[in-house]
Amino acid sequence: MNGIYFEDVSVGQDIPNLLKGPMSTAHLVRWCAAMENWHLIHFDWKYATGHDKLPDVMVNGTWKQNVMIQLLTDWVGESGWLWKINFQFRGMNVPGDLLTAWGRVGAVESRGDYGVVRLDIGLRNQKGEEGTPGSATVVLPRRGGPAVPYPFDPACLGPAG
Amino acid sequence: MPENHITEEIKALIGTRNGPVLAFHPVEASEVRRFHQAIMDPARRYWDEEWAKSSRYGGVVAPPAFPPLAFRRAPDEADPLDRMGEPGFDGNTRNFRGLPPVKVSLPRLMNGGYEYEFFRYARVGERIYRSSTYRDIYQRNGRSGPMVFVVVSDMYTTDGNVPLVNMTTTTILR
Numbered sequence A: 001m002n003g004i005y006f007e008d009v010s011v012g013q014d015i016p017n018l019l020k021g022p023m024s025t026a027h028l029v030r031w032c033a034a035m036e037n038w039h040l041i042h043f044d045w046k047y048a049t050g051h052d053k054l055p056d057v058m059v060n061g062t063w064k065q066n067v068m069i070q071l072l073t074d075w076v077g078e079s080g081w082l083w084k085i086n087f088q089f090r091g092m093n094v095p096g097d098l099l100t101a102w103g104r105v106g107a108v109e110s111r112g113d114y115g116v117v118r119l120d121i122g123l124r125n126q127k128g129e130e131g132t133p134g135s136a137t138v139v140l141p142r143r144g145g146p147a148v149p150y151p152f153d154p155a156c157l158g159p160a161g
Numbered sequence B: 001m002p003e004n005h006i007t008e009e010i011k012a013l014i015g016t017r018n019g020p021v022l023a024f025h026p027v028e029a030s031e032v033r034r035f036h037q038a039i040m041d042p043a044r045r046y047w048d049e050e051w052a053k054s055s056r057y058g059g060v061v062a063p064p065a066f067p068p069l070a071f072r073r074a075p076d077e078a079d080p081l082d083r084m085g086e087p088g089f090d091g092n093t094r095n096f097r098g099l100p101p102v103k104v105s106l107p108r109l110m111n112g113g114y115e116y117e118f119f120r121y122a123r124v125g126e127r128i129y130r131s132s133t134y135r136d137i138y139q140r141n142g143r144s145g146p147m148v149f150v151v152v153s154d155m156y157t158t159d160g161n162v163p164l165v166n167m168t169t170t171t172i173l174r
Helices: A025-035 A045-051 A061-076 B029-038 B049-053
Strands: A014-020 A081-088 A099-111 A114-124 A134-141 B017-022 B109-118 B129-142 B145-158 B162-173
Touching (some): A014 A061, A025 B029, A061 A099, A061 B109, A081 A114
Antiparallel strands (some): A014 A099, A099 A114, B017 B129
16 A cells, blocks of 8 residues: 655546445444444334335445545555545445445645645445545645654644645 | 424533543454454554554554544443333434433434544554534424434544544434
């Protein structure tokens, strides 16, 4: 997992997709058990479709957020830093879905010794439907420049432009 | 007109704080393993101690968004599943991280979205603390009826008040 340099990034660039699935109820139960979440909509079909009027049991939002995070941590590697990320859960995902996390560079900015990159991100199902739109900000080293500090302190970027 | 759920009592909750609350046990290698396996992220920083020792992390770390999920039920805490079968029980808790309850009569709960700011990853063996604040509580009326949005900001730290991650969540009651 090699990192990238700020100079290698340009506006409009697509970063490598991250694929997950097809999802199954086993994937959902494994996540529910790992995080000890007993919300019935994730594993009780009768409750999900009856009480909550959902089309099926739901892929957890907490699981999807970690997929979005991995999309960025994979891309920046061990020399960059995923600083900020946000997303909204607008679309539901259900067992059978094949999910593609994607990202596109929206803006680049040189700050201090580093580069700050803003991206639009999302998570599409196999029909191309976007369910988790969001954005992220990552900090990258410059070629020949210092490593991004760890732990990350936003003060290293100096004042915002 | 749909019922207005944002009473003066609900409005007074905005700005309320709770914490710091200490997670019941320090970060365990086994829970990190189950977490990264469940999200299917095989990055070495989560499991390869030899590699991690010489990395910027200094040891195996938990995934970035692990700290919010580190607050396990203590052995002497009530079993949430004891309430299974009670009317309205959905398996979920409406306890917003120990903040005072948001008493609105809407039966369904959805996860509306997240914002994170990351500073450092929690290492195995470290203790995690959480300090929470109600940032906002407001109502929107949609096609399916009223929805109440509860916005909570949680700052997670480890010993020495070292920041790990700041998380802001929006929960939708509908």
